[in-house]
């Protein structure tokens with residue numbers, strides 16, 4: 001057969017089936033494995049012979065997930081982790097050393113910034129937060145000590161788009177490791193490894209699970225890099241468990257379908273919000289009015305399903321709209337079948353200084369929604385009545 005389409009591989013790539021002939025992949029809930037001889041045990045333990053040793057670093061269900069995600073990201077190698085944060089921890093621990101510098105995009109997931117600033121900085125690693133939209137300014141920050149550049153695109157929650165290829169070209173000239181968090185768009189939305197990134201990181205807790213059931217993560221890239229991350233995982237242990245691996249493995253089978261629907265709903269909602277008189281601005285990469293719309297078109301297969309919008313007024317007004325939502329869940333998550341709403345300034349980004357928040361464009365009147373898989377008319381109705389209620393309050 002010719003090479004299968006990615007959507008087919010998301011369902012059909014399978015490396016093993018047990019003697020039971022199960023159709024759906026088995027869950028191997030075991031911590032250790034048995035050998036037929038001391039020689040075999042010694043050889044597997046040393047890595048001379050491929051085999052399972054201990055589920056902190058070798059588990060058949062986890063491996064099945066890693067292999068399938070690697071296919072979708074066009075990666076040579078993948079290591080699954082206990083959470084998205086532990087994937088980042090493992091990558092940072094593996095590649096950063098005291099005295100080196102990491103340039104981190106200024107608007108990344110809150111815990112990522114805190115991990116670097118509060119913990120890695122303690123060990124003599126310099127963290128520079130930079131605006132990667134301004135490549136000229138960014139290039140002036142690179143020094144001989146710079147080791148890694150880390151970013152997410154689209155950014156959270158302001159949804160700017162960073163030009164992956166341009167950043168990677170610049171970084172390659174300086175021999176820097178480029179790490180991209182691809183959680184927002186998934187492998188069906190963009191493939192940073194194919195346009196120059198060295199490592200891609202995922203939180204599988206979001207779209208890859210897709211129904212908000214498990215916490216997990218992964219790091220992908222060439223084996224000479226991911227092998228080093230795996231070595232850290234082996235001794236440090238923030239590994240994915242077999243049950244989670246099975247849930248997210250099955251999640252991959254429907255990921256493309258779900259992303260299509262997520263993005264379709266989001267595009268319609270973004271257009272609808274844009275024409276609403278209570279909404280002063282809509283931030284969504286799929287809108288032609290988005291400042292980096294063209295960059296997105298060049299690197300995305302889809303624009304994602306996270307939308308931020310700005311209402312007139314401040315926190316009070318934003319909270320009123322949010323609290324008036326009836327169906328859309330008030331949580332701080334993204335990437336669930338259920339639509340969700342978040343007020344970033346008072347939750348995910350509350351720890352930031354208000355001035356820093358303003359610099360990032362996260363005003364008190366900014367509302368973020370993660371568009372789910374419900375009927376789009378129902379989502380719009382809920383937004384409509386919430387925004388309408390606000391007019392009544394104001395009168």
Ligand SMILES: *Cc1c(COP(=O)(O)O)cnc(C)c1O
Pocket residue numbers: 083084085086109112152156181183184202203204205206215216217334
């Ligand atoms: C959620 C998230 C993370 C952290 O992942 P966890 O699985 O919650 O640890 C990292 N990056 C992005 C972009 C995320 O949305």
